[in-house]
Amino acid sequence: MLKQLFKFKGGVKPPTNKTQSTTLPIAGAPIPSRLVVPLHQSIGGTPRPVVQAGDTVLKGQLIGEADGWISAAVHAPTSGTVVDVGMYVQPHPSGLDAQCVVIEPDGRDQWIAHAPFDYAHATPDAVRHYLQQSGVVGLGGAVFPTHGKLTASKTVPMDELIINGAECEPFITCDDLLMRERAEDVVRGIGVFRDLLKPKKVLIGIEDNKPEAAAAMRAAVNALGEQFLVVQVPTLYPAGGAKQLIRVLTGKEVPASKRSTDLGVQCFNVATAYTAWCAIATGQPVISRLVTVSGNVQAPRNYEVLIGTPMGELLQLGQPHPDTDGIVMGGPMMGFLVPNDTVPVVKATNCLIAHSERLFPPKAPEMPCIRCGACGEACPHELQPFELYWNARARNFGKTQEFHIFDCIECGCCSFVCPSRIPLVQYFRFAKSEIWAREREKNAADEAKVRFEFKQYREEREKAEKAEKLAKAAAAQAAKKAAEAAAIAAVESPSETPAPAPTEATGNTPLPAVDPAQDAKKAAIAAAMARAKAQREAAQPKNTETLNADQARELADIEARRQQAGIVEARTAVPPPSDAATQKAE
């Protein structure tokens, strides 16, 4: 089977360090003393906790409900008691904490009732929903919810489905072992993706330093009678980057700010396919994953680990050497030192490397950039890291965007080759997060401006409306006044029209005209007060039925005090104003 392969520019060849951990088969890690399961394990919305401290949970029980379409559910990795739902330190370079569910295992490891998913009779939408509910996310490292990638573009025909088994980072062998030992389930999982996306071809890319895995996958593809093509790609870091693998296998280059689906290509990790099939075939959600334990340890090996296992406990299985001074999550190129050894294994954890100065000698101090251009040659994305570096260092963020900083995948090739040992990727990460923060601030400012302007507009409008209302009321009042004056004039004119004028008005002519209007207003006010009073009296206190004697007495006392203070009007104290007013009006 010959297939034309393409090349991506750049790339580096760090020592692979993979053989140490492939000698032994996958082992199951024991249930740890306690499990800290972060709720936010995938890109997208943070799942809402559906358990509380004190609840008993079974293995596989839902503990975090997916929030929105781009979000995936989280499940209890074993049976036990929830001891806390709170903030715990995350395996994140910031060392900050996030919401986690802490479970104390009861040791019985008892499954919740589950049944295989009826895949043969399910609609594609039902399958996607099921995968979301099972917490299937991309296990290659980006942890994007898988169901969100399983809808084919409506406009572009799906040409190729790429399955990523390249695993290009040094030390990491979990995908290698998965393909060696569980190839059949992986291939069935790929079959599910194929059914949903209906691509013309399915290509499985595996780096050529994993011949056993490629052979196992080929055997499984043949055994299941599938038409998938297993392709061995040259070992070159970062061949496992999605865009790089797409380039190598199809020759298609995914442009900046476009997604591979726009070119009719979709890419999944082999472990994602495996967990998707496990969820469908057994009904078990994603509660464990394969993790490589390697580095400064005596017994490097791959373990099937429950999500939420503290990294320190997992590392103990590999018997770390005494000079171990930290844990790197991920590979040496893109991984980071975790804040401490209590942080949990999450769905994105593919490898733990025991860190020691013997294994990773401290970097010599950064030297000035000598403009050699080695980083530009190594960059697999054909960016110009030196330009990005100068501008990021000068905090000239607009310029970094002009040099396409957001196309940088932070693979670390540039830092790896830099003869001046400049931590280039750190500068790029700094620039990226500054740009994001500015974007957030800008959006917040824009929103505040819109809201401020709307408030001003609303206040103006309300003022105008009020003025209009007042004008209308005044006009109505004036009309009424005129009508009343006319009526009075009509009634009084035959008998004693001139009578009030000489008696009352001693040079005060408008008075008789104003009086009836004021009286009408007073009458209206009095009527409203009377209505309000009647309502007050009609309303009885609602919670007085179940009073005991003491409370009743206390209430009576208060009532008496209130009357004394004059807060509650005694019924006889004020003469009913309505009568007086009506009399006046007449």
Add this chain to the structure above:
Amino acid sequence: MDILLAIAIMALGAVVLGAALGYASIKFKVEGDPLVEKIEAILPQTQCGQCGYPGCKPYAEAIAKGECDINLCPPGGMEGVQRLADLLGREVKPLEAEEKPKQVAIIDENTCIGCTLCIQACPVDAIVGAAKQMHTIIAQQCTGCELCLPPCPVECIRMDTLTENIDNWKWKFPVIKIKPEARQAAPLEDAA
């Protein structure tokens, strides 16, 4: 004769160009002051009035007219002053007031008496509530302007500094220690 022709040509040219310019000044007239908009885009839109103007836009207008300094906006910080200076070609000055971290107002809902005074004071309508009902602040929309603090009769509003969380955490500027051993060794010598 030649000179008259030359004068006539020049005069004709002047008339034609003048007509074109006159037409362009009517046709392509810019409504409003584009400089005000540029200044406003730099201001943080907290609408807090700490500059002494009733909102960011009046302040922007005042800056554009050259009526006031560019260092009156504490929420914008020194960075805002720097950007205004770059835009306007003016000199950078230190901020008039102290720079504060970004804050968000929180209503103690047990103490709130539902007077609606803070709702009226909020420039961005970020407080929800009704008369004699509990009020609360929509934290995402709060600009931290503190304008709701003075009108509250029961002082139930406090300002909380926004802390870093995993979603808004930023990678720091890479700092490489020069001779870290020397720094660690120093206290030991002191002790000895």
